[in-house]
Amino acid sequence: MGYIRNAVQIEAPVDEVFSLTNNVRTWPSLFTEYESSEVIEETDNSVTFRLTTRVDEDGNQWSWIAQRRTNHQRRSTYSERMPSSGPFERMEIRWWYDPIGEKSTIMTWEQEFTLKGNAPVTEEQATNYLNKQTKIQQAVIKERVEQMCGTAPDAETYYRGVIIGRYQSGSEAAIADAFRRSDESELPHLLGVKSRHVWVLGDIYLHLVEAKSSLPTIIRQYINHPLFKEIKAEVDTYVQPLSPELNPGVGREIYRWTNTSVSAIPQTAQSA
Incomplete structure (x- = not known):
């Protein structure tokens, strides 16, 4: 038995x-x-x-x-x-x-x-x-x-950041495939990435990331990691900054709202 x-x-x-x-x-x-x-x-x-x-x-x-x-x-x-x-x-x-x-x-x-x-x-x-x-x-x-x-433990604090650029029309499938291969690897776990969402509007590219660190921190710490460099180089062939001085095009958060609080973010703060 x-x-x-x-x-x-x-x-x-x-x-x-x-x-x-x-x-x-x-x-x-x-x-x-x-x-x-x-x-x-x-x-x-x-x-x-x-x-x-x-x-x-x-x-x-x-x-x-x-x-x-x-x-x-x-x-x-x-x-x-x-x-x-x-x-x-x-x-x-x-x-x-x-x-x-x-x-x-x-x-x-x-x-x-x-x-x-x-x-x-x-x-x-x-x-x-x-x-x-x-x-x-x-x-x-x-x-x-x-x-x-409604009794789940409080979730970990995650930062949200947006990368904005211009992309080549018709490259949507290639961009999605690059991120899909990245997200099936160990890279998201290494970077502490919880989720990503990629949108396009006209020729504008919007990439929202939720992670345990801010986007500028992730980019600074992992810019030389081989897998990170490989994926970034591939996406960069299809997506370019809005202008050279905005590279890598990380947006700044200036306002945030939740059901329980409203806060303004100083203009000099990087996106969270």
């Missing part, structure tokens, strides 16, 4: 976590591994539903019917998966939730299973796979539930 048990701490009240994670209809948006969840029959304390996974890297897609019973008083559930085309002869899953104070919850998942005789994997392989996937899904659910409950 295979067995795994994993727990995660979610920074949200236990009743909210219990409610949000036990609505099987929303599982495709709560988990990353499910494509659909179809409710077949439902009562106050139980639900029978069909889960279908997303297609995996090997082209496999699995679907099965499960019955799930809920103990609202204990804040726990018990699920049993019907035998399906997958490798499991039996799969029992128990979830339970324990509050830590008023604003934090420990969510625990326990799984017991046996494999079919003709299963293509061993019990050890299945255990290792389920253990890995459970930890991944619990981390995803933690993040999404905390976002929904």
Whole structure:
């Protein structure tokens, strides 16, 4: 018999976590591994539903019917998966939730299973796979539930900067491809870049970057990094400064607004 048990701490009240994670209809948006969840029959304390996974890297897609019973008083559930085309002869899953104070919850998942005789994997392989996937899904659910409950930890401070220039008409695909190759490499992680957005308007090129450092700092620190130089040189063949004295064309932020504060940025400040 295979067995795994994993727990995660979610920074949200236990009743909210219990409610949000036990609505099987929303599982495709709560988990990353499910494509659909179809409710077949439902009562106050139980639900029978069909889960279908997303297609995996090997082209496999699995679907099965499960019955799930809920103990609202204990804040726990018990699920049993019907035998399906997958490798499991039996799969029992128990979830339970324990509050830590008023604003934090420990969510625990326990799984017991046996494999079919003709299963293509061993019990050890299945255990290792389920253990890995459970930890991944619990981390995803933690993040999404905390976002929904408005209890996610404060995000790191990121700077925003804009590079402005003139670009060659018809070079949009080449510019996008250069950044795509860069963003698939280790470079964004090295530079601390969180996101980038590139727009064109007429012959004007606008490149917005969110990063852990300001754009002038990044350019100064990494101008001689081989990969940075390669991407910059490629983009520079299509994009030029508005005028020589504005190279590299980093705009200055003069005003910022949020829901909670309004601030003016001195004219001499570089874009953040």
